Amino acid sequence: MKKILYVASALAFMACGSSKDVTKTEDANVDQAAKYAASITAKDLGTHLYIYASDEFEGRNTGEPGQKKAIAYLKDFYVEQGIASALGGDDYFQEVPAEFLNKRRRQTPIKDSENVVAFIKGTEKPDEIVVISAHLDHEGIKDGEIYNGADDDGSGTVAILEIAQAFQMAAKAGKGPKRSILFLHVTGEEKGLLGSKYYTENPLFPLANTVCDLNIDMVGRIDDRHKADPNYVYLIGSDKLSTELHNLSEEMNKKYTNINLDYKYNDENDPNRFYYRSDHYNFAKHNIPIIFYFNGTHADYHRPSDTPDKINYELLENRTRLVFYTAWEVANREARITADKAEVKKESTEK
Numbered sequence: 452m453k454k455i456l457y458v459a460s461a462l463a464f465m466a467c468g469s470s471k472d473v474t475k476t477e478d479a480n481v482d483q484a485a486k487y488a489a490s491i492t493a494k495d496l497g498t499h500l501y502i503y504a505s506d507e508f509e510g511r512n513t514g515e516p517g518q519k520k521a522i523a524y525l526k527d528f529y530v531e532q533g534i535a536s537a538l539g540g541d542d543y544f545q546e547v548p549a550e551f552l553n554k555r556r557r558q559t560p561i562k563d564s565e566n567v568v569a570f571i572k573g574t575e576k577p578d579e580i581v582v583i584s585a586h587l588d589h590e591g592i593k594d595g596e597i598y599n600g601a602d603d604d605g606s607g608t609v610a611i612l613e614i615a616q617a618f619q620m621a622a623k624a625g626k627g628p629k630r631s632i633l634f635l636h637v638t639g640e641e642k643g644l645l646g647s648k649y650y651t652e653n654p655l656f657p658l659a660n661t662v663c664d665l666n667i668d669m670v671g672r673i674d675d676r677h678k679a680d681p682n683y684v685y686l687i688g689s690d691k692l693s694t695e696l697h698n699l700s701e702e703m704n705k706k707y708t709n710i711n712l713d714y715k716y717n718d719e720n721d722p723n724r725f726y727y728r729s730d731h732y733n734f735a736k737h738n739i740p741i742i743f744y745f746n747g748t749h750a751d752y753h754r755p756s757d758t759p760d761k762i763n764y765e766l767l768e769n770r771t772r773l774v775f776y777t778a779w780e781v782a783n784r785e786a787r788i789t790a791d792k793a794e795v796k797k798e799s800t801e802k
């Protein structure tokens with residue numbers, strides 16, 4: 452409720468400028484991306500995460516009551532912000548049927564689940580879609596212990612909420628985005644990247660029109676390698692398909708966020724193979740450029756101790772802003788980024 456009041460009064464203030472021309476000139480000198488990025492705050496991220504990763508959500512196990520609470524929370528947020536569903540109307544849930552989720556035979560069958568899909572339509576190139584994704588599920592309850600999954604992937608989830616809010620504020624002020632943005636919260640990641648697999652096999656917008664996927668999975672913590680200098684994030688995959696995407700990501704970081712971008716896990720020969728281990732991979736395998744944002748693993752990874760009090764919210768804020776700036780640039784630049792490094796399929800070269 453507080454946020455609605457804040458947005459409403461901010462808009463009222465902007466609309467009440469005494470001289471329109473003065474307001475216009477002043478506005479032209481303002482860095483629009485920075486203006487809206489400022490709405491992404493450690494405080495708001497914390498407010499969301501202490502709810503989203505609370506015991507009430509029971510570890511958000513795919514298909515279980517805790518996961519249903521999680522998707523209700525996400526939907527309520529988008530409705531409150533006036534951000535549309537990608538499905539139209541007030542249904543924000545792309546159903547992911549049990550039949551699909553249980554294709555691999557499982558000891559405990561998974562029940563029907565949902566991806567959450569919110570959408571801001573582009574002002575100039577609405578058919579070109581920029582996807583920002585994070586997984587909404589986690590491990591649930593095991594041996595009576597709740598796996599809260601604050602970092603995995605509560606952090607990515609609340610990052611998307613704040614990014615969506617920033618884009619919506621810009622949209623309301625007539626500042627784009629030029630391309631459309633799909634805020635995609637996928638289910639079943641912990642069961643084998645299933646929600647993103649389902650989405651890419653049943654996309655709401657043609658994959659050919661999908662510009663990129665910026666995937667956020669664990670961005671609120673610090674791993675052992677960076678204890679001494681925690682201003683970092685691992686980027687994985689940024690240069691694999693699109694030189695432009697990699698370059699603009701670097702540029703945005705230099706201009707705005709100044710995070711040490713660590714490409715250690717981008718190495719093809721890294722034994723962890725993280726490139727293949729989160730939801731972006733389901734986009735990458737269709738030749739859609741991706742960036743995976745990741746803080747690395749830590750002692751609480753996939754343990755009941757991955758709780759919201761251990762998140763570094765200042766870091767989470769700056770990392771979230773980096774994703775926002777990158778999305779802003781991809782969505783608003785003149786030409787669509789190209790997948791210049793994508794492998795050309797045989798049939799298309801023969802034609």
Ligand SMILES: [Zn+2]
Nearest residue numbers: 586603604668
């Ligand atoms: Zn994860």
